[in-house]
Amino acid sequence: MTPSLATAPAALRQPSPAVFTVLPAPSASRAASAGPFAPWADEASAYSRDQVIFSEGDTASSVRIITSGMVRILRMMADGRRQIVGFLQPGDMLGLAPGGTYLYSAEAVTSVTLRRLSRTQFDTLLERDPELRLRLLAATATELQVAQEQMLLLGRKTAPERLASFLLHQARRVTPEPQDHCRIPLPMTRTDIADFLGLTMETVSRAFTRLKTAHLVRLLPDQMVELVDVEALIDLSEGGGQSGLIQ
Structure with a gap:
């Protein structure tokens, strides 16, 4: 699966020229990680099965790339019911949230490892690398198709x-x-x-x-x-x- 539709617009916004960070060249070990942004991300963080990665409403200060395992993303309804909106796998990204807070919660389905990329780094990479922008745009288009199929699935x-x-x-x-x-x-x-x-x-x-x-x-x-x-x-x-x- 690709970046969540609910979070995609933030990934495509223009980065502020006031926050520009010169990124280090990716290391060989990080370059082997899943996803095009993983080579620039921090060292891996591990989560155990069912552990909360972040919760809806938390401050969205970073983007996270899944390098192993499976993550479920979900929202809680007012009456306490849970709606899972996707299952993410290695190479998928979490946390592309507009407005500065996460729109959903993320939990580990299995043991999971993630790499973290600050929002400043993420915006800078998109500004500097047209290929990454195109890949993210293609991923967003695919996610839109998946979301449309999900609406049909739930409705009919x-x-x-x-x-x-x-x-x-x-x-x-x-x-x-x-x-x-x-x-x-x-x-x-x-x-x-x-x-x-x-x-x-x-x-x-x-x-x-x-x-x-x-x-x-x-x-x-x-x-x-x-x-x-x-x-x-x-x-x-x-x-x-x-x-x-x-x-």
Whole structure:
């Protein structure tokens, strides 16, 4: 996944000419880190599973690049319900928040390592490197498409259709064109998936059972899932003929 849509505009704003920092050349070890900004970031910080990285409303003084593990980003509703808005992986960035505060909370799904880049450094890099600006713009366009698909998923799709869409999205993070019997990690909990798909945990469990019974997926040990029939999952996710068979 790419930088969050809710935070993207801040990344594209023009940096203030009054804050210009000459950045050091990236070290070879940092250059090996995930993401185009990671070579200039601080040394890695580690977070354990379920640890809070930052909370909604905290001061957004830096951008963070995920170098290992998975992070969930979420917002809390007034009635206490949780809506997960994305799962981020190595190379994705956190904290591109407009207005000086984070618009969402971030928590570690697994053990996570992050590198931190100050907002001044981030703005300077965007000013100095046109290629980075283009890459971030492309990432933002991709995120807009993902957000549009998410609106369709939450608004119109059935539970099996939502789950099929989610599994395909996760598979495409591993390989652009997943094939039959590809295996994908799902380190997030069923509750996490439910809060992302706008369903209850029980509904998610029933949807998994239906996909398994229809021989579209196979649940494996160690939080792995095998996509047995990718074409059928695509058909289901798009509301095709499979939708009438799996309800």
